[in-house]
Amino acid sequence: MSNKEYVAKYRKLKRVYERELGKEIADITWYRTVSILKQHFSFNVLGSDAQKIVETFAGFKRRYGSFTGRGEGFSERWEAFKHFYEMDALYHGEEFMKLLADYLKINLDHVPRSTPYYWFEKAELSFSAENTYHSKDLALVAFVAAKWAINKRSQPMKSATIEVLTLVK
Numbered sequence: 001m002s003n004k005e006y007v008a009k010y011r012k013l014k015r016v017y018e019r020e021l022g023k024e025i026a027d028i029t030w031y032r033t034v035s036i037l038k039q040h041f042s043f044n045v046l047g048s049d050a051q052k053i054v055e056t057f058a059g060f061k062r063r064y065g066s067f068t069g070r071g072e073g074f075s076e077r078w079e080a081f082k083h084f085y086e087m088d089a090l091y092h093g094e095e096f097m098k099l100l101a102d103y104l105k106i107n108l109d110h111v112p113r114s115t116p117y118y119w120f121e122k123a124e125l126s127f128s129a130e131n132t133y134h135s136k137d138l139a140l141v142a143f144v145a146a147k148w149a150i151n152k153r154s155q156p157m158k159s160a161t162i163e164v165l166t167l168v169k
Helices: 003-021 027-041 050-064 074-085 093-104 115-122 135-154 162-168
Strands: 090-092 132-134
Touching (some): 003 027, 003 050, 027 050, 074 093, 074 135, 090 093, 090 135, 115 135, 132 135
Antiparallel strands (some): 090 132
16 A cells, blocks of 8 residues: 555545544544544554545544543453443343443442443443343443443442440451
């Protein structure tokens, strides 16, 4: 491939990204975006799947705002996404929630009742324990849920007061 072909495809992909994102971006922003894509998605501007990767990434960016790959816990969230995306299986909502809890090492009893609905809503799905979902769709739910799990792990444990400790003795 010649340099002209590369530049033409690079510019075309920027236009695709802007269309999917719903706004224009600066050249430096596109340069940084391509760098992130190369780092996390094995992206190649001249690759046959380049446009699909750009469209998908722009969709994530539009839905989740800061989706730069540099945020705290991004790698763990991305691993959760990939784990479920690569399964290529069907799951009932309840079955998926158990698998997700095992993967994220969380206790579902500690998850507020409305939280799974929020996770599914952010992935543009409607949660039902009986519904059947494809793991590729559930990968987005895992991505969102992983952020919740990371935030819960980073919260300090509540410690007992001196008065409570003296009662225990």
